[in-house]
Amino acid sequence: MKPGKILALAVATLGLAICLAPVIWLFSTSLKPFEEILKTPTSFLPKHPRPQNFTDFFSSFTFWRSFANSCIVAALTVVGTLASAIPAGYAFARLKAKGSGLVFGLLIASLMLPGQVTIIPVFRLFASLGMIDTFYPLVLPAWLGTNAFAIFLMRQFFLGIPEEMLEAARLDGASEGRILARVAVPLAKPAIATVAIFAFLGSWNDLWGPLIYLNKESSMTLMVSLMNFVGGSGTAQGTPWNLVMAGVVVTVLPAFILFGIFQKTFVAGISTTGLK
Amino acid sequence: MQNRFRRRAALLVMLVAICGCRPEPQDTRHHVVFLYPIEDNRPMVEGLIRHFEALHPDINLEVRAVPGNQYQAKIKTLVAAGEPPDVFVCGDVTFPYLRPFVADLSDLCRRDAKEIDFADYFPAVQRSFTIDRHIYFLPQAFNVSLLYYNKRLFRQSGERFPSSNWSWSDYAEAGRRLTKRAPGGLVVSWGSTITTGWWGEWLTLVHGAGGDFFNPDVTACTLDTPQALQGLTFYRDKIYKNGFAPAPGEGASTGFRSNTFAMEFGGHTGNWKSYRQIPDLEWDIEALPKGPSGRRGGELSLSAMGIAKKTKEREAAWQFIKFMSGKEAIEAFAKFGYPAVRRSIAAMPFYALQPPLNKRALEVAMESAEPDPDAPDFMEIALDLVQPEIDEMLSDGMPPEAAARRATRSADSFLKTQISRRVR
Amino acid sequence: MKKSQVRWCWAMILPVVIGLAIFTYGPMFASLLLSFTNDDAVNTPSYVGMANYKYLLTADPSFWVSVKVTGVFAAASVSLGLVASLSVALILNQDIPFRGIFRTLYYFPTILPATASGVLWAFIFQPQDGLLNGLLRKVGVGHPPAWTDSPQWALPALIIMSIWGFGGAMVVFLAGLQNTDKSLQEAASLDGATSWKKFWVITWPAITPLVFFNLTMSLIGSLKAFDQAFAFGTSGPGVGGPARATLFYVLNLYEKAFGHFHMGLAAAMAWILFAAIAALTGVNFALSKRWVKGSGI
Numbered sequence: 001m002k003p004g005k006i007l008a009l010a011v012a013t014l015g016l017a018i019c020l021a022p023v024i025w026l027f028s029t030s031l032k033p034f035e036e037i038l039k040t041p042t043s044f045l046p047k048h049p050r051p052q053n054f055t056d057f058f059s060s061f062t063f064w065r066s067f068a069n070s071c072i073v074a075a076l077t078v079v080g081t082l083a084s085a086i087p088a089g090y091a092f093a094r095l096k097a098k099g100s101g102l103v104f105g106l107l108i109a110s111l112m113l114p115g116q117v118t119i120i121p122v123f124r125l126f127a128s129l130g131m132i133d134t135f136y137p138l139v140l141p142a143w144l145g146t147n148a149f150a151i152f153l154m155r156q157f158f159l160g161i162p163e164e165m166l167e168a169a170r171l172d173g174a175s176e177g178r179i180l181a182r183v184a185v186p187l188a189k190p191a192i193a194t195v196a197i198f199a200f201l202g203s204w205n206d207l208w209g210p211l212i213y214l215n216k217e218s219s220m221t222l223m224v225s226l227m228n229f230v231g232g233s234g235t236a237q238g239t240p241w242n243l244v245m246a247g248v249v250v251t252v253l254p255a256f257i258l259f260g261i262f263q264k265t266f267v268a269g270i271s272t273t274g275l276k
Numbered sequence: 277m278q279n280r281f282r283r284r285a286a287l288l289v290m291l292v293a294i295c296g297c298r299p300e301p302q303d304t305r306h307h308v309v310f311l312y313p314i315e316d317n318r319p320m321v322e323g324l325i326r327h328f329e330a331l332h333p334d335i336n337l338e339v340r341a342v343p344g345n346q347y348q349a350k351i352k353t354l355v356a357a358g359e360p361p362d363v364f365v366c367g368d369v370t371f372p373y374l375r376p377f378v379a380d381l382s383d384l385c386r387r388d389a390k391e392i393d394f395a396d397y398f399p400a401v402q403r404s405f406t407i408d409r410h411i412y413f414l415p416q417a418f419n420v421s422l423l424y425y426n427k428r429l430f431r432q433s434g435e436r437f438p439s440s441n442w443s444w445s446d447y448a449e450a451g452r453r454l455t456k457r458a459p460g461g462l463v464v465s466w467g468s469t470i471t472t473g474w475w476g477e478w479l480t481l482v483h484g485a486g487g488d489f490f491n492p493d494v495t496a497c498t499l500d501t502p503q504a505l506q507g508l509t510f511y512r513d514k515i516y517k518n519g520f521a522p523a524p525g526e527g528a529s530t531g532f533r534s535n536t537f538a539m540e541f542g543g544h545t546g547n548w549k550s551y552r553q554i555p556d557l558e559w560d561i562e563a564l565p566k567g568p569s570g571r572r573g574g575e576l577s578l579s580a581m582g583i584a585k586k587t588k589e590r591e592a593a594w595q596f597i598k599f600m601s602g603k604e605a606i607e608a609f610a611k612f613g614y615p616a617v618r619r620s621i622a623a624m625p626f627y628a629l630q631p632p633l634n635k636r637a638l639e640v641a642m643e644s645a646e647p648d649p650d651a652p653d654f655m656e657i658a659l660d661l662v663q664p665e666i667d668e669m670l671s672d673g674m675p676p677e678a679a680a681r682r683a684t685r686s687a688d689s690f691l692k693t694q695i696s697r698r699v700r
Numbered sequence: 701m702k703k704s705q706v707r708w709c710w711a712m713i714l715p716v717v718i719g720l721a722i723f724t725y726g727p728m729f730a731s732l733l734l735s736f737t738n739d740d741a742v743n744t745p746s747y748v749g750m751a752n753y754k755y756l757l758t759a760d761p762s763f764w765v766s767v768k769v770t771g772v773f774a775a776a777s778v779s780l781g782l783v784a785s786l787s788v789a790l791i792l793n794q795d796i797p798f799r800g801i802f803r804t805l806y807y808f809p810t811i812l813p814a815t816a817s818g819v820l821w822a823f824i825f826q827p828q829d830g831l832l833n834g835l836l837r838k839v840g841v842g843h844p845p846a847w848t849d850s851p852q853w854a855l856p857a858l859i860i861m862s863i864w865g866f867g868g869a870m871v872v873f874l875a876g877l878q879n880t881d882k883s884l885q886e887a888a889s890l891d892g893a894t895s896w897k898k899f900w901v902i903t904w905p906a907i908t909p910l911v912f913f914n915l916t917m918s919l920i921g922s923l924k925a926f927d928q929a930f931a932f933g934t935s936g937p938g939v940g941g942p943a944r945a946t947l948f949y950v951l952n953l954y955e956k957a958f959g960h961f962h963m964g965l966a967a968a969m970a971w972i973l974f975a976a977i978a979a980l981t982g983v984n985f986a987l988s989k990r991w992v993k994g995s996g997i
Contacts, residue, residue, distance in 0.1 A: 349959065462842065526827070661762075664943045668942075671850060
């Protein structure tokens with residue numbers, strides 16, 4: 001190898017080590033007993049690994065309930081996102097109607113909007129409907145096409161379908177709905193998978209919404225529960241960082257697993273979004 | 277394909293609807309909603325609740341558990357959304373803010389005075405729950421500022437234990453002598469902790485020097501008086517002039533529990549249980565030292581329960597909070613590790629044997645404690661407007677005079693705006 | 701034929717129309733009205749004109765501090781992030797072995813939930829028990845910075861944390877670099893051009909659209925960032941940090957809205973933010989014509 005390449009390889013490896021050190025430390029801390037954290041903060045390998053950290057974390061609050069809540073909210077969000085983004089993406093891409101362009105423009109403009117601008121009136125809306133402390137505020141918006149990014153992605157994809165395929169179906173007498181279901185969607189599986197993954201992660205990782213709308217312990221999602229655990233456990237014992245890190249590992253797990261399986265999709269999706 | 281899709285969609289809609297539904301009470305019992313903060317005393321409190329339900333089968337108590345550190349935010353959110361719970365925890369620094377929503381219990385207290393036995397409460401506790409001659413809540417436990425000390429570190433140093441006659445200079449000198457350094461200069465054990473991040477310690481020191489946060493009718497902030505300044509300067513000097521307390525970010529992160537602090541200034545009675553669980557920590561309490569003005573300056577705050585003004589189940593909720601402040605409940609709280617609010621419980625044999633042993637210091641502290649300022653915006657002003665200046669001062673970024681001046685100016689300007697709740 | 705297309709079109713975008721009305725533009729308008737009242741979620745609100753805006757811009761000590769904190773954070777993390785991602789992309793572009801693995805692993809930190817990484821980094825920066833100070837003490841630094849407890853070092857800590865996510869931009873750059881015409885590079889080499897000159901004349905113009913894209917995305921992202929900063933603050937000395945050192949604009953807003961229920965005031969803050977983002981995006985797009993070569997927007 002050329003010396004330039006060797007240097008590049010060395011720098012890349014060093015950079016990677018620095019970049020991944022926090023992740024390795026996350027895993028090692030999650031297995032350390034509390035005393036080890038205080039005495040040897042920098043060791044990357046626990047001297048007396050303590051897998052009970054995980055069971056301690058599970059039993060320190062209604063963990064399984066929070067986990068289930070996160071799953072339910074994420075699943076409902078994904079379904080809703082797909083249910084609204086697929087038809088909308090198709091319509092914006094292939095169907096012409098007066099005014100649909102304006103709607104699309106407004107949709108894209110909303111990407112710029114910070115959630116904080118709308119939160120108070122929306123909070124009051126849900127409060128007046130008695131929906132505070134339920135999952136409605138977290139799930140309903142997904143069903144009503146608020147994920148502009150998802151619609152944008154689907155539209156980009158549907159723009160790429162050859163018009164002849166659609167024309168052939170139309171000549172056969174199929175309605176647009178049928179065309180969408182029978183022709184467009186089967187072709188769109190990779191795009192749908194990408195949207196589904198990002199929608200799932202977006203919901204699973206969300207803190208802002210659950211923080212504001214959920215009060216009862218039994219309604220909490222995992223991210224909020226983790227924050228409550230970190231913030232609340234400090235008063236009595238001093239923050240139990242080993243349990244906290246175990247908790248972080250657990251919350252990171254779905255992203256980890258999805259990433260492991262779908263790496264190529266992730267990286268490909270991000271690259272092409274930038275290129276377009 | 278369309279039909280199948282529609283059917284699946286309908287199924288999903290039903291699923292969402294079910295998820296959001298709340299169960300309807302089918303019975304004719306009195307339904308009382310209790311918003312409960314989750315702390316480490318949970319099993320004990322839940323045991324009490326179960327016993328209450330057994331005693332009162334006609335009352336159905338719905339307990340909504342909220343993480344303790346989120347409690348203040350959540351009760352405010354529910355009040356703002358117009359859905360306050362029937363029973364909730366109040367009686368501490370949040371009370372002035374929540375006062376418009378809390379029911380006046382005075383007439384119920386008069387009616388049931390014999391059962392409650394008001395004389396059984398410590399006088400300082402009674403004074404704390406009587407506001408303008410009205411009663412709004414009944415207490416389970418309390419916190420009072422104390423001086424905690426590590427007996428072993430004192431003995432090793434040949435220091436005499438603190439007494440209730442201590443002044444600030446006694447405290448500072450002992451602190452200096454108890455601060456031990458390793459050969460390289462790094463501190464191995466500290467004379468005293470210093471509490472940062474909120475007003476707990478610095479306001480106590482302001483009081484001790486004779487100052488106050490507000491003037492009596494809460495129209496101006498008075499942190500720029502010479503007395504207040506003396507308190508703030510003593511606070512800062514603990515780190516930078518007398519060197520017996522750690523700067524922010526230094527010193528063991530577990531504080532007094534780490535066995536490396538000879539004293540803890542202020543502390544919290546909620547920590548008693550965890551201190552008892554540390555095997556080689558020998559500790560006891562004393563009243564805080566007296567400041568130059570003669571005041572000790574510490575606060576007394578109650579952990580108590582009140583009833584929402586809008587409740588539809590006043591009588592049932594009242595039965596519940598009477599029970600939770602009754603002799604059986606207070607005994608459970610005291611056995612768990614909290615200081616007893618009732619004298620009859622404090623007189624029981626187990627109480628004297630439970631650390632901290634110096635119960636007389638507890639009574640001295642209670643008698644000399646001061647209430648929090650009665651202003652609905654106190655927390656916001658103290659934390660958002662004043663605390664940042666104090667933080668800057670403690671990182672040696674600003675002298676106390678400048679911090680006091682800036683804090684007072686911000687607080688005054690806030691009190692005058694339409695945002696201040698005092699104005700409305 | 702045409703008519704049925706129109707009907708289908710509207711049927712398919714109907715949920716979006718409803719959603720935009722209920723959750724986006726309706727509330728936007730409502731919150732604008734709210735910003736002219738003294739609504740505090742408790743008493744009946746009354747109209748106060750520009751009083752909220754006036755308080756924020758002239759009397760509130762936290763407003764301009766949070767603008768400064770957000771601005772410094774955005775400038776530092778966006779610029780350092782771009783440098784890091786471009787540099788690593790250039791290095792990986794050198795045809796080194798295992799490039800695919802490197803790319804995947806560098807990308808990995810970006811998929812972690814913002815909350816989780818906020819908590820993790822709060823712990824890394826913990827002054828007494830954290831990884832960073834542990835390492836610093838090991839190499840002999842006696843009094844390492846107090847990071848999360850220090851008004852001077854808390855924001856740099858957050859900036860470092862945000863740079864950790866440079867993998868996303870890096871992947872975009874790498875894809876772009878690999879698309880540039882290799883033959884041009886070879887011809888330039890034969891002509892005797894140095895690497896530096898090759899970069900500026902050939903590579904840079906080709907990737908300016910990507911730089912623009914990454915710049916825009918990360919700028920808007922850093923101005924809106926909440927989850928990570930909130931998690932970082934809650935795990936450390938408190939949201940906003942010591943002496944307001946990490947009081948991001950949106951954290952300030954959250955506190956005013958859901959901490960103290962100054963609804964009118966918070967709505968005013970939200971609108972100021974929106975105006976700022978719109979202005980910045982406009983300026984960004986306008987300037988882009990100057991330095992972004994190739995495909996216009």
